[in-house]
Amino acid sequence: MKNTLLITFLFLAGINSLSAQSSNRYDWGIEGGPNLSTLRISNRQTNSVVYGSAGFIFQYNTRKILSFKTGFSYQRKGAQMSGGYYFNPLYNQNAYFSQGKSIFSMDYISLPLLVKASFGKKTKFFINAGPYAAFLLSEKTHFTYGDYTSHLSNLSSFKRLDFGVTGGIGLAVPIKEFWMVHIEFRNYLGAQEIHAYSGDRIFTNTTDMRLGVVYRLGFREEKN
Numbered sequence: 001m002k003n004t005l006l007i008t009f010l011f012l013a014g015i016n017s018l019s020a021q022s023s024n025r026y027d028w029g030i031e032g033g034p035n036l037s038t039l040r041i042s043n044r045q046t047n048s049v050v051y052g053s054a055g056f057i058f059q060y061n062t063r064k065i066l067s068f069k070t071g072f073s074y075q076r077k078g079a080q081m082s083g084g085y086y087f088n089p090l091y092n093q094n095a096y097f098s099q100g101k102s103i104f105s106m107d108y109i110s111l112p113l114l115v116k117a118s119f120g121k122k123t124k125f126f127i128n129a130g131p132y133a134a135f136l137l138s139e140k141t142h143f144t145y146g147d148y149t150s151h152l153s154n155l156s157s158f159k160r161l162d163f164g165v166t167g168g169i170g171l172a173v174p175i176k177e178f179w180m181v182h183i184e185f186r187n188y189l190g191a192q193e194i195h196a197y198s199g200d201r202i203f204t205n206t207t208d209m210r211l212g213v214v215y216r217l218g219f220r221e222e223k224n
Contacts, residue, residue: 027059031182031212032073039079039104040190042201049103051076053208059116069114069128075188077206078104100145106158106204110134110188112166122174129167132188134204136160157197162204164191170210178217184210 032054039046055073080103116128139158143150168186175181190204 025061026217027057027061027067027180027214028217029057029059029212029214031055031057031071031184031210033209033211035075035077035206035208037077037079037204037206039077040201040203040205041079041081044081044200046079046081049078049080049105051078051105051206053110053206053210055110057212057214059214065117065119067116067118069116070112073110073112075108075110075134075206075208077106077108077204080104100143100148103142104139105142106139106194107137108134108162109137112188114166118172124172125170126172126182126184127167127169128186129165132164132166134162134188136162136194157195159192159194159196162190162192162194164189164204168208168210172214178215180214180216182210182212182214184208184212186210 032052034050034052036048037051038048053073053075055071057069057071059067059069061067080101082099082101110132111134112130112132114128114130116126118124118126136155136158139153139155141152143152166186166188168184170182170184170186172180172182186208188204188206188208192203193201194204195202
């Protein structure tokens, strides 16, 4: 316990020293909110589902309009569609049923690398875009038909790595000298086929609404 506290203290002291030595060019914060997610499946119609995302953000600011933003986020992605698979105990295997409804959920850790442009003096409008990578933690399919329900999981059938492009627009408002809140709508468009064996081509597509709070270490004058 003492070693953990000592390491934490040294880590925070290092961050404080680094920010002081580098003209305070960094922003740290948290953000999260609901998302609207679907899967792009060839030859099949899917419907969107509402899930969520949350994570930490880090941003490096230049003295111009550009900044560079990244951070790890937990994201739940998925979709719903008619029909699905259920476990048939008679044959001890999964069987496809054309009726009913399937809801897919997949939990990812995502890392975007964004170039951001901000416009305005105090309240700022911004746009950002860049690539992202995501690692699949778990997946589950919930199938219902009438009173019957089935929960299936087959993580080995999915590729663990997803990647693609992401972009968003938003508004940031200062609330204190060193704090800002922002709202952003950001789309993640997957470019990697996520299923390892399916004959259908399956890609992710998720739009996040992200509410965030940021502590700004930006270019303020240092007091002697």
